[in-house]
Amino acid sequence: MKEIRIVSPSGMLGYGFPKESFDRAFDQKIDGIVVDAGSTDAGPHKLGAGVSIVSERAVKKDLEIMLAQGIPNKIPTIIGSAGGAGAKQHVEDTLAILKEIIHEQNYEAKIAVIWADFEKDYIIDALDDNRITPLSNNIPDLTKEAVQETASIVAQMGHEPILEALQGGADIIVCGRAYDPSPFAAIGIYHGMDEGLSYHLGKILECGALCAEPGTTKDSILGTIYSDSFTVESLNPERKCTKTSVAAHTFYEKEHPYLLNGPGFQLDLSNCSFTEKSLGVVEVKGSTYVETEKHLVKLEGARKTSYRAFVIAGIRDPLLLANLEKVEKEVKKQVKNYYVEVPETEYEINFYYYGKNAVLGDKEPEIFQGHEVGVLFEVLAKTQELANALCATLRSTYLHYGYEGRKSTAGNLAFPFAPSDVTFGPVYQFSVYHLLEVTDNPFRIEWLEVGSND
């Protein structure tokens, strides 16, 4: 009976994982080492600014452990959504780390790089052809103006280009932005296994050991695909997969519990069964892959909207705590009057009261009754210089503001740090989060031979 085994070292490249857990997988034949490196969870900044939220040092540590098994054992190693957002800069940064390891360890490797970037002209042509639609009804239609203002646009690839890279004999595959489960699914599909099982397993493995108990993204997990089922099991004896932990994971960070939309297909998990085959080994059956009529891929893009400066301070005076909203209004007005020459459309001032309603805002159901509040003053402006100037005035105005009934005439704020004002830099927004209809594979593969004689 054919069995295809895939090991996922962790839920995110650069999060770290116990080497012993990962190495334990290789007591048996492994067909693929796959790790997800991307997510939109941390907001649009990574994609907009071309940066990562994990350190190069941590990515290198993780990759060293993975390649020490992958290269000598000739097991394909795949990185999904390289660098956090999978745009050109992110892929290049990941390649630089890989090359460093390959040279240091005297490896030789055939690398397939799958780019996920899209030219603005391509997107504008697609807009003209009515091939772009918003992903949900609270997302505005995409405009040419938004496309022009967006620094880089990527799309989530499916398994197809990754399959091509595997067929081409790649030792390492670096994917630009990918649908998280696709790099995992590609291994199963390459070996002729069922698409539905391959994708459902990919959906579970992409989070590392989060489907086990206790769950974590920072540990390794093993998936095995059979002809009509797959199994998952923890590679760390301190964690166990149970039928509810695996079934419940199907819920995680998706809009629907059993209908998952991927590039060119929908995964229907409504008839899945979850059973414990043996202690800690959960068997899943019934995952169904349904090809969609149109092949839709998800586009992502981020644009710069403003620059931010902020201050964090504490308020302990009960007389001020009783008047926060009133004082906020009066201080904002004073700042506005001071900068009368600056159009109001060029900046925005926001107050967040930690301890009162900073997390939920207007949705906070609890009545405030604390004795201390952390206040975050945020200034957003057209330029960093303007944000910093407004922030300094806002801070000094609030510090010394003589509100009605005040007794503490020496100052209203307790600053934890000196200096108090923090220059944040640019603020981004997801300006593109739309579906693109494609007929041909838009993801280009580039081949590199790295090692000994390059």
Add this chain to the structure above:
Amino acid sequence: MTKLYEYAKVLRSKNAGPFEVTLDILFEEKEKYDHVKQSGILTKERIARLYHIEVSDIHHFVFFDQALGIKITMARDISSGSAGDRDVYGAQQHAPLMNIDIDEE
């Protein structure tokens, strides 16, 4: 009086993409899941009231028997990480659900 957070095994929120937040309520025992499912304590209307949103802002409200879980997905007012967002990962938006009384008629 038993509150939902005492009754559920998992009660969490998280982004489902940058424009939606999804609430997951998962149970350890089938009896508890069935009780909440059948009692009608949780409805789209109740969630809309609790979160000060329109019923149409709730994109999915689904019971999934195999996983003993309920999923509620709603539109975000402000997309993740944009100016004005208060919870980039959407990870603390479940709190208003916690005190729902599951014994109420």
